[in-house]
Amino acid sequence: MSADINxxxxxxxxxxxxxxxxxxxxxxxYQKAAVLDYRKALLVNAHVGSGKTTVLIHKILYLHxxxxxxxxxxxxxxxxxxxxxxxxxxLKQLGSTIKNDDMKFFGTFHSVCRxxxxxxxxxxxxxxxxxxxxxxxxxILELYDRxxxxxxxxxxxxxxxxxxxxxxxxxxxxxxxxKNDDDIxxxxxxxxxxxxxxxxxxxxxxxxxxxxxLPISQFKPQWIxxxxxxxxxxxxxxxxxxxxxxxxxxxxxxxPNQVIYSWRGGGGEVFEDFKVKHNASEISLPxxxxxxxxxLNAARSFLKNGVNLSGVRESGTPITIKKHHNxxxxxxxxxxxxxxxxxxxxxxxxxxxxxxKQKDSExxxxxxxxxxxxxxxxxRKTLRDTPALYWALRLLKAAVxxxxxxxxxxxxxxxxxxxxxxxxxxxxxxxxxxxxxxxxCGIELLSKIKGFREWCGNHTTSLEETASQIYDYFxxxxxxxxTSITFEEDRxxxxxLLNDITExxxxxxxxxxxxxxxxxNSSSLYGNQILKEVSNNIHQDEDTVKxxxxxxxxxxxxxxxxxxxVNLGNIPIxxxxxxxxxxxxxxxxxxxxxxxxxxxxxxxxxxxxxxxxGVPSPYLRMxxxxxIESEDFGSRASSLGQLRREIKxxxxxxxxxxxxxxxxxxxxxxxLVVHDKYGQGEVISEDENNITVEFPVYGxxxxxxxxxxxxxx
DNA sequence: ATGTAGGACCTTTTT
DNA sequence: GGTCCTACAT
Numbered sequence: 001m002s003a004d005i006n007x008x009x010x011x012x013x014x015x016x017x018x019x020x021x022x023x024x025x026x027x028x029x030y031q032k033a034a035v036l037d038y039r040k041a042l043l044v045n046a047h048v049g050s051g052k053t054t055v056l057i058h059k060i061l062y063l064h065x066x067x068x069x070x071x072x073x074x075x076x077x078x079x080x081x082x083x084x085x086x087x088x089x090x091l092k093q094l095g096s097t098i099k100n101d102d103m104k105f106f107g108t109f110h111s112v113c114r115x116x117x118x119x120x121x122x123x124x125x126x127x128x129x130x131x132x133x134x135x136x137x138x139x140i141l142e143l144y145d146r147x148x149x150x151x152x153x154x155x156x157x158x159x160x161x162x163x164x165x166x167x168x169x170x171x172x173x174x175x176x177x178x179k180n181d182d183d184i185x186x187x188x189x190x191x192x193x194x195x196x197x198x199x200x201x202x203x204x205x206x207x208x209x210x211x212x213x214l215p216i217s218q219f220k221p222q223w224i225x226x227x228x229x230x231x232x233x234x235x236x237x238x239x240x241x242x243x244x245x246x247x248x249x250x251x252x253x254x255x256p257n258q259v260i261y262s263w264r265g266g267g268g269e270v271f272e273d274f275k276v277k278h279n280a281s282e283i284s285l286p287x288x289x290x291x292x293x294x295x296l297n298a299a300r301s302f303l304k305n306g307v308n309l310s311g312v313r314e315s316g317t318p319i320t321i322k323k324h325h326n327x328x329x330x331x332x333x334x335x336x337x338x339x340x341x342x343x344x345x346x347x348x349x350x351x352x353x354x355x356x357k358q359k360d361s362e363x364x365x366x367x368x369x370x371x372x373x374x375x376x377x378x379x380r381k382t383l384r385d386t387p388a389l390y391w392a393l394r395l396l397k398a399a400v401x402x403x404x405x406x407x408x409x410x411x412x413x414x415x416x417x418x419x420x421x422x423x424x425x426x427x428x429x430x431x432x433x434x435x436x437x438x439x440x441c442g443i444e445l446l447s448k449i450k451g452f453r454e455w456c457g458n459h460t461t462s463l464e465e466t467a468s469q470i471y472d473y474f475x476x477x478x479x480x481x482x483t484s485i486t487f488e489e490d491r492x493x494x495x496x497l498l499n500d501i502t503e504x505x506x507x508x509x510x511x512x513x514x515x516x517x518x519x520x521n522s523s524s525l526y527g528n529q530i531l532k533e534v535s536n537n538i539h540q541d542e543d544t545v546k547x548x549x550x551x552x553x554x555x556x557x558x559x560x561x562x563x564x565x566v567n568l569g570n571i572p573i574x575x576x577x578x579x580x581x582x583x584x585x586x587x588x589x590x591x592x593x594x595x596x597x598x599x600x601x602x603x604x605x606x607x608x609x610x611x612x613x614g615v616p617s618p619y620l621r622m623x624x625x626x627x628i629e630s631e632d633f634g635s636r637a638s639s640l641g642q643l644r645r646e647i648k649x650x651x652x653x654x655x656x657x658x659x660x661x662x663x664x665x666x667x668x669x670x671x672l673v674v675h676d677k678y679g680q681g682e683v684i685s686e687d688e689n690n691i692t693v694e695f696p697v698y699g700x701x702x703x704x705x706x707x708x709x710x711x712x713x
Numbered sequence: 714a715t716g717t718a719g720g721a722c723c724t725t726t727t728t
Numbered sequence: 729g730g731t732c733c734t735a736c737a738t
Contacts (some may be wrong), residue, residue, distance in 0.1 A: 156733080159733095264727080382721090527728090552725090
């Protein structure tokens with residue numbers, strides 16, 4: 001589909017209106033109906049792979065080019081920067097006249113809130129200024145620390161403080177039967193004051209304060225368009241309602257079958273609630289273009305009523321279910337399997353391996369490395385993982401928002417970079433600095449920070465030189481440890497950041513101080529994007545196998561998908577109640593439906609993790625037998641009720657016999673072992689992590705004990 | 714100050 | 729099962 005769009009946009013002679021119609025004609029009747037619908041509140045129930053984003057984009061183009069509404073009168077809300085970026089990119093491809101500035105209110109919930117709070121909403125009412133900055137989770141953690149020290153608070157379970165604070169916020173308590181209370185409620189109170197004093201907001205504040213201020217604002221967009229609507233939590237829903245007011249229209253696209261993040265607040269019955277509350281109509285997009293009929297049929301067994309999803313593709317290959325000893329063995333198998341797929345013409349980048357937990361990636365990464373399989377693990381990187389860049393951004397943050405005490409403390413402290421003043425002294429200095437007269441205590445960096453706004457106003461040289469002048473102004477080199485081996489790279493990264501900023505300032509003819517403010521203040525919101533732009537991101541489209549958690553797979557698709565460790569206790573993790581179990585099912589559904597052509601599922605006989613049982617997940621039995629090609633993996637359940645009973649029985653049975661056979665216990669007394677592939681061998685040496693075994697044919701092999709590929713005899 | 718028994722929790726993650 | 733941490737003991 002995107003190939004079509006590319007081709008069309010190359011044709012410069014066609015006007016955006018014609019281009020729209022040409023592209024619109026290619027939609028199916030359901031998609032067309034959704035685009036043309038003009039009712040006040042519409043829910044689009046977009047099934048997997050049904051062209052959800054395409055519909056959303058055509059909706060915007062239709063409103064703009066056909067209904068002649070300015071883009072500034074629309075708010076488009078997403079949950080991730082990636083989704084927002086994709087929408088903007090595709091809009092620009094189809095509508096050549098569209099400029100970035102027109103899409104001011106297109107973005108994540110948080111970034112749109114930031115735009116509103118720093119332009120049209122009266123944050124001054126709350127004690128903030130429009131230059132407020134945004135603190136990410138880690139910065140809030142710093143803040144907790146500082147408040148605890150400054151106020152002598154006693155807080156228990158400090159390294160779970162984030163989780164505890166989240167609980168307190170929602171009125172619950174972690175560690176419910178803690179004998180003696182601590183000062184956590186006090187910390188909560190002080191936190192709010194301190195954030196205002198420092199002129200910083202956390203992610204939740206952006207939404208909460210927007211909700212607080214929207215009712216008294218003049219901002220009245222005509223259309224509110226929401227992507228992944230099923231992930232809205234109650235506050236985000238509230239925000240949508242306030243944005244729409246009495247006059248705005250709401251167009252929400254989503255799929256209730258893909259709610260996998262309800263544990264972080266959203267999900268639940270948003271669709272139903274919204275329908276009732278706003279008397280919204282519902283349209284569904286039932287046609288899946290992505291997967292083979294076999295895969296879709298399997299997926300359908302996990303849908304509520306499973307009927308309203310149809311495919312257009314051929315039946316394809318059966319789903320494979322494989323039994324492995326443990327994850328290590330599977331990894332070894334996968335290497336050989338992937339190599340063979342690759343030699344038969346499947347590109348590495350069209351193959352993905354999904355697992356349940358982040359930690360699971362370690363085994364795969366290690367084994368894939370050894371077997372020279374090119375791969376990439378999708379791990380979340382933050383700005384902090386590039387310390388020099390992070391330090392520079394904190395500097396800019398402080399320079400723009402002088403009230404940002406956290407950043408000042410960070411910059412002066414004894415971290416990897418920075419001035420290197422001891423914690424106690426920093427506290428004194430910061431205290432003086434934040435008194436009315438802003439004493440810089442003879443610290444060069446502080447006076448530079450304080451004088452930065454003035455310096456920006458006075459400096460008149462060409463903008464091309466501005467980047468290096470800023471670098472010199474703060475004497476950044478000095479703080480980046482010029483003698484360290486990473487210095488050259490650090491300097492390059494920081495210069496690249498400053499260059500990007502000045503370039504942007506030139507291109508958009510905007511004041512440099514303002515642009516720096518935008519950049520620094522939003523670095524928490526677009527952390528990953530900045531990281532990508534600044535570091536050499538070569539891996540983007542590389543031909544590598546992609547490894548990720550099931551959660552991370554949402555929204556992606558691959559020709560060949562492996563789902564690893566579909567065991568009872570892993571997928572599903574045996575969770576609290578019925579709701580939790582349903583979510584586990586949806587997670588598996590999401591995983592299955594990522595596959596275009598082929599799907600291979602595995603389970604482990606001896607899983608490595610606590611709480612995971614060595615039996616296949618009951619979900620495997622919900623897949624119709626005729627779709628599967630596998631070794632036998634047990635009886636099948638004919639109803640959900642029966643399935644639940646079976647899960648329960650399995651758990652009971654397993655917990656009784658769990659102590660019985662744990663081969664690792666006998667390690668020290670025996671010398672002879674058996675390996676699945678190498679056969680019988682003798683232990684030569686071992687330490688706490690590794691064990692070396694001599695095999696008659698294969699010679700010496702060293703194993704990591706964690707993977708436990710050996711059986712003792 | 715230092716030692717240890719017993720409790721709670723353990724996953725998924727964007728902004 | 730392993731880890732972290734509190735609460736109470738010396």
